[in-house]
Structures are given as C-alpha cells and as structure tokens.
Amino acid sequence: MIDFTLSDTHQNIRSMVHWFAEAEMRPLSLQADRECKVPDELVKKLMQMGVASGGTPETMGGSPDGIGADKDKRGKKQINRISVIGSEELAWGDPAMILAIPGPGLGAPPVRFMGTPEQRERFFAPFKDLETAHYGAYALTEPGAGSDAAAISTTAVKDGNHYVLNGVKCFITNGAKAIWNVVFATIDKSKGRAGHRVFVVEKGTPGFRVGRIEEKMGMHASETAELILEDCRVHQDNLLGGEAHYASKEGFMGAMKTFDLTRPLVASMATGIARAAYERARDFFKENYMTGRPIARYRVIADKLAEIARNIDAARLMVWRAAWMADEGIPNTKEASMSKAYAGQLATKACIDAIQVMGAAGLSRDGFVEKWFRDIKVYDIFEGTGQAQRIVISKRILQNLKSF
Numbered sequence: 001m002i003d004f005t006l007s008d009t010h011q012n013i014r015s016m017v018h019w020f021a022e023a024e025m026r027p028l029s030l031q032a033d034r035e036c037k038v039p040d041e042l043v044k045k046l047m048q049m050g051v052a053s054g055g056t057p058e059t060m061g062g063s064p065d066g067i068g069a070d071k072d073k074r075g076k077k078q079i080n081r082i083s084v085i086g087s088e089e090l091a092w093g094d095p096a097m098i099l100a101i102p103g104p105g106l107g108a109p110p111v112r113f114m115g116t117p118e119q120r121e122r123f124f125a126p127f128k129d130l131e132t133a134h135y136g137a138y139a140l141t142e143p144g145a146g147s148d149a150a151a152i153s154t155t156a157v158k159d160g161n162h163y164v165l166n167g168v169k170c171f172i173t174n175g176a177k178a179i180w181n182v183v184f185a186t187i188d189k190s191k192g193r194a195g196h197r198v199f200v201v202e203k204g205t206p207g208f209r210v211g212r213i214e215e216k217m218g219m220h221a222s223e224t225a226e227l228i229l230e231d232c233r234v235h236q237d238n239l240l241g242g243e244a245h246y247a248s249k250e251g252f253m254g255a256m257k258t259f260d261l262t263r264p265l266v267a268s269m270a271t272g273i274a275r276a277a278y279e280r281a282r283d284f285f286k287e288n289y290m291t292g293r294p295i296a297r298y299r300v301i302a303d304k305l306a307e308i309a310r311n312i313d314a315a316r317l318m319v320w321r322a323a324w325m326a327d328e329g330i331p332n333t334k335e336a337s338m339s340k341a342y343a344g345q346l347a348t349k350a351c352i353d354a355i356q357v358m359g360a361a362g363l364s365r366d367g368f369v370e371k372w373f374r375d376i377k378v379y380d381i382f383e384g385t386g387q388a389q390r391i392v393i394s395k396r397i398l399q400n401l402k403s404f
C-alpha cells in the first residue's frame, strides 16, 4: 500500500511555498498578467529562496536522479514528490508566473537523463549562480509537429565537428530569454524517431535567432517564442549523450521518457489552479448566499462545489502516485499520463464552474477567476494534449491487459 502521509520535510516545503505564493505572488498576479512580465523584484525573491524551475541548485549538474536531493526515511530520493508538492502551491499563487521562474525548466530533464557527466556539469553550471536569472528551454514543437513529435522536420546535417541545423520551433516557453534551448532535430526524416537527435543550442550560436513572441489568450506572464535555426552550426559536443547514445532505441525514447517526470509536474500545477478557483468560489458562495438561508435553496451550487472538491482530491492522488512511482524507479508512463489527462480537464472545468457559481463577479477583471479561466486551457494542451494522454493510456492498457 502506498503511504501518502506527508513527512515533516514535505509539510515544511508545502507551508513555506504556500506562504510565498500567497504573500508574494498573488498580490502581483494581475499586474504581471497586464504587463505580460513577472516583476523583477519577485524573480529576485524566488532566487533568494533557492527556488528554480527544473530543479534546485543542489540537484543540478549531478547524477541523472538528481544529486543532493532530499531522501525520505527509507533513504529513497523524493525529488519528484517534493517537486509536485511545491508546484501545486506555486501554481495556486499564479499559473503563469510559475513558468517564468528562473532555471533550466523543461530543458533540465533531457540534460539530466541524456547528457554525459561533462554535459550535465557544463549546461547546469550557470544555474548555480543565484544572483543572475538564467533560463533554459525545451524546443520540440514545430508548426507541423506538435502532438506528433515523430514528424519534426528540423534537420541536422553533420559537417566536420559540427551539425548544421535548419528549421523553425514554435510556442517555446522561455525560448527567447534562455541561455540554451534543448532542440530536437532529425538527421533522416525517413527513419522517424530513430533519426532524431537532441542538441543543446546556446544563445548566440551563429544561425540561431528568436522569431515572433506569441500573443496568447492567457498565460501572459509566461513568454512563448518562435525560434529560427538557419544554417545554425552546433558543435558535436552539444549533442546530448554523444552519437553513440543514439545507436539504440534509447535515443528518442530517452527524450520522451522525460515526460514521465514532467507530466505529473504539470498536472500538479493544474491541480493548484483548480484549487485556487474552487476556494474562490467556495468563499464567495459562503459570504454571499449562505448567510441565514437554508443551504437546500442552493443545493445545485453546493453539489457543484462538492464535485470540484472531490475531483481535486482525485487529481492530487493521481499526481502523488505518479511522482512516488518516479521516485521509486517504477515505470509510470501510464500513471503520469493519467494524472495529466485528469488534472488538465478537471482544472478547466473547475475554472468554468467557479465563474458559474460566482455569476457576473466571476468574470470581473479584478477577481482572478477570469484570469485563471484564460490561463488554464493550456494546461490541457502543453506537455501533450488531453487526447494525446488518452492515446498513451489506452496503448498501455491494451499492451498489458493485466495492469488493471
């Protein structure tokens, strides 16, 4: 049986991060949305706290499982559990600002899992400096290849000690300001995934430039960029894992495996946003309708709140299970996708329902819920859409009918 009792470490992290989210993030949330930027003072405070997206300074630069990460009382690493607990709170504070926290971000897992020790040391080293806000990014999506990652058409052609990259990446979170982007390319499109190679493209590399910055419905404080590679010469030392790594199926699958860690993380953020919307609607309901009136008059609304509360608990348990499995080294592809599919959909519905419970007040620009409603949709799209998760889940179920 899995025990989900939070240890003292978990509880301390949860309370400290929640305190920060409430005291420091929420008050700046609407401003950041309007100005499409996280205020510098908040970035500074996050760094002072040692909060980094993609890992803490201690977990960067070391072994694939994240050195220096706290161990639980059985001596097992708990980096994934700690990450989902903290992320739920930060997303509760603000769903967009959490993606603008400095750090290697989604670029961290491929570097950590595919990189050689030398590459891990080299690419993570700048993030150990807590005085400067550095970002890393993960560039897989292209105009013609989103859910179908195998269809990427950015090319990589070997030329001496370099690879020459050509192609366009789009909707890349923090791609414009990143000191490096993890870029997926193909050396031979006819080979499908077997032709994929994963490069770290550093800012300033000749032939690499930033295209348009996307204007989005929500998530304004998180910058999303188009990246253009035109005869971009990347040294072979920046091919993650080196050429030998791609001789086996592990090459592409190694990169895809990082989703098993990042999907529960994104699902935990969706859970945090659902919780924020739910709490807002619950408090509004209590203050505006319940005083002195029988609850039965508002049965339908009360039922709606009960349903959201129930679903938030279910989402969190799925997230914690997937994270726990990752910490234990148990394959969790199905469970990671389940948590992402469930939490992404739940959070979207929770924001819609919160507006419904609050009526017109829910649509006010000053009231947060309207913003969360605009922000949340992407949580059912990036890191694999809800449909893509269902495909992963159904494949696993049908491959292994005994799994249920």
Ligand SMILES: Cc1cc2nc3c(=O)[nH]c(=O)nc-3n(C[C@H](O)[C@H](O)[C@H](O)COP(=O)(O)OP(=O)(O)OC[C@H]3O[C@@H](n4cnc5c(N)ncnc54)[C@H](O)[C@@H]3O)c2cc1C
Residues within 6 Å of the ligand: 106, 137, 138, 139, 140, 141, 143, 145, 146, 147, 148, 170, 171, 172, 173, 174, 216, 219, 224, 378, 381, 382, 383, 384, 385, 386, 387, 388, 391
């Ligand atoms: C704010 C934001 C930030 C992002 N950040 C990043 C980032 O940092 N790095 C990065 O690489 N990408 C990023 N993305 C891109 C994101 O990962 C893709 O948008 C996502 O993978 C979906 O791809 P797509 O938009 O091309 O949609 P498509 O793949 O074209 O899908 C369109 C629709 O078709 C459905 N669909 C597709 N294939 C199937 C199928 N086989 N069966 C059933 N339905 C299907 C999808 O579920 C979806 O509903 C970001 C996107 C956004 C909006």
